Amino acid sequence: MSVDTVIAGGTLVTASGTREGALAIDDGEIVGVGDEAALPEGDEHIDATGDLVMPGIVDPHVHIGDHVSIDSYETATRAAALGGVTTVIDFAWQAYAGDESPWDEPAPLLDGVEEKRANEAEALIDFGLHGGILREDDDLFEEMGDVVEAGITSFKMYTAYDYGLSNGFMGRVFEHLADHGAVGLVHSEDDSVCEARVEDLRAAGRDEPEAYPESRPDYAEAMAAEDAVRLASEAGAKYYGIHTTARASAEVMDRFREDGSRVRAETCVHYTTLDDAVYAEQGNLPKIAPPIRAPDDVEAMFEYLRRGVLSVVSTDHVASKRADKTDRPWWEGPFGANGIQRSLPVFHDEAVSERGLSYPFLVRVMSANPAETFGMPRKGTLDPGTDADIVVFDPDATHTITADENASRADYSIYEGRGVTGRVRKTFVRGELVADDGAIVADPGHGEFLERSIPAWET
Ligand SMILES: [Zn+2]
Numbered sequence: 001m002s003v004d005t006v007i008a009g010g011t012l013v014t015a016s017g018t019r020e021g022a023l024a025i026d027d028g029e030i031v032g033v034g035d036e037a038a039l040p041e042g043d044e045h046i047d048a049t050g051d052l053v054m055p056g057i058v059d060p061h062v063h064i065g066d067h068v069s070i071d072s073y074e075t076a077t078r079a080a081a082l083g084g085v086t087t088v089i090d091f092a093w094q095a096y097a098g099d100e101s102p103w104d105e106p107a108p109l110l111d112g113v114e115e116k117r118a119n120e121a122e123a124l125i126d127f128g129l130h131g132g133i134l135r136e137d138d139d140l141f142e143e144m145g146d147v148v149e150a151g152i153t154s155f156k157m158y159t160a161y162d163y164g165l166s167n168g169f170m171g172r173v174f175e176h177l178a179d180h181g182a183v184g185l186v187h188s189e190d191d192s193v194c195e196a197r198v199e200d201l202r203a204a205g206r207d208e209p210e211a212y213p214e215s216r217p218d219y220a221e222a223m224a225a226e227d228a229v230r231l232a233s234e235a236g237a238k239y240y241g242i243h244t245t246a247r248a249s250a251e252v253m254d255r256f257r258e259d260g261s262r263v264r265a266e267t268c269v270h271y272t273t274l275d276d277a278v279y280a281e282q283g284n285l286p287k288i289a290p291p292i293r294a295p296d297d298v299e300a301m302f303e304y305l306r307r308g309v310l311s312v313v314s315t316d317h318v319a320s321k322r323a324d325k326t327d328r329p330w331w332e333g334p335f336g337a338n339g340i341q342r343s344l345p346v347f348h349d350e351a352v353s354e355r356g357l358s359y360p361f362l363v364r365v366m367s368a369n370p371a372e373t374f375g376m377p378r379k380g381t382l383d384p385g386t387d388a389d390i391v392v393f394d395p396d397a398t399h400t401i402t403a404d405e406n407a408s409r410a411d412y413s414i415y416e417g418r419g420v421t422g423r424v425r426k427t428f429v430r431g432e433l434v435a436d437d438g439a440i441v442a443d444p445g446h447g448e449f450l451e452r453s454i455p456a457w458e459t
Helices: 073-082 109-121 139-149 167-180 191-203 209-215 218-235 247-258 269-273 278-282 295-307 322-326 343-354 359-373
Strands: 002-013 018-026 029-034 041-047 052-055 057-059 085-093 126-132 154-158 183-187 238-244 263-268 312-314 390-400 419-429 432-436
Touching: 002 029, 002 359, 002 390, 052 359, 057 343, 057 359, 073 085, 073 419, 073 432, 085 109, 085 419, 109 126, 109 139, 139 167, 154 167, 167 183, 167 218, 167 238, 183 218, 191 209, 191 218, 209 278, 218 238, 218 247, 218 263, 238 247, 247 263, 247 295, 263 269, 263 295, 269 295, 269 312, 269 343, 312 343, 312 359, 343 359, 343 390, 343 419
Parallel strands: 002 041, 002 052, 057 085, 085 126, 126 154, 154 183, 183 238, 238 263, 263 312
Antiparallel strands: 002 018, 018 029, 052 390, 390 419, 419 432
């Protein structure tokens, strides 16, 4: 008896530990873990000597192929595969009407789900969807059960921008989420504080990129997080704070966790590896909301990651062109930065090589925790019977990042010129090799839409 593939000679890393050993893969699943001698022969034998063999990266916060990102599913998932990412969660949007809306008229969230699901034809890796709530209308509550049934078990709300929700409506959403057991994700920044800061800085002629972070201060993030997490807790809903950037807002989440409420949160790779000096160095390229913060906030991200208050590291990948980011003042340019192709090497370099955190920590925050948090029991693990989503990673290889290697349509990198330790050698999605030493070796369409289950959040 033989299996499709055996990966041997490397160090297996899971959320709970490391061991020398081999993996057997058959029919897209992991079918054996242990000493190579005890496993069946593989038709394909991969020598992973000197490499880490880990569950593929699960990035629960990306923007692909819609009004905020110029990537197609093909380009974004190629970038992901090259970066060792095997699952992403993108957004299905509830269309709204408005001056800045990309839609002509409001439409149900289920329409947005259908539209995004069609990207299966182009995707190279697996993807799930969060429901994106963009307007205050009770029609959402009528369709919420069907949306959850379709495998969209988490919903995103904004407190800022023209589609930001009032606290009153957000409270209602949390009550309905609690009924369904679904997760509420909140982009928390107090809108009126940010608007006033932008106005004041513009009036003062502060058009230099260094002024941008002052326009969306850490306390505005903490204020909105405080309101949102309190509403979620009152409703008994699961709360997931997305892109936490600051000590001030992490402290809020920490406090509510101690109250026994169900509060989880992520930060992003850029908030752990860059500080606000980037605005002098790179101009408007790193215009991201919330902004990249002060060095002490970077330290805070690691303090709260170590303690588990922050339990996930994502990218918030958004693709845009350098020209669109840089040919206008900071208050007019698009938000967001691309990062999915570099998240593993950049975060590995900072967290493991520089700060001495462990490989299992890396697997927890980039793979196991996001899979468990968002109801994907077949992902983020090397357990037999789960999907053979595997990254073979050389932790000692060095590499200098350049946007010339971007698979994304974005033509810049906020990590340009950064020397990192750690390189993705091979990426498998459900047993199929999709990226091999920097080249894409599978066809678009291998990726599947993931119907996620209701997560338990028992711990
Ligand atoms: Zn985002």
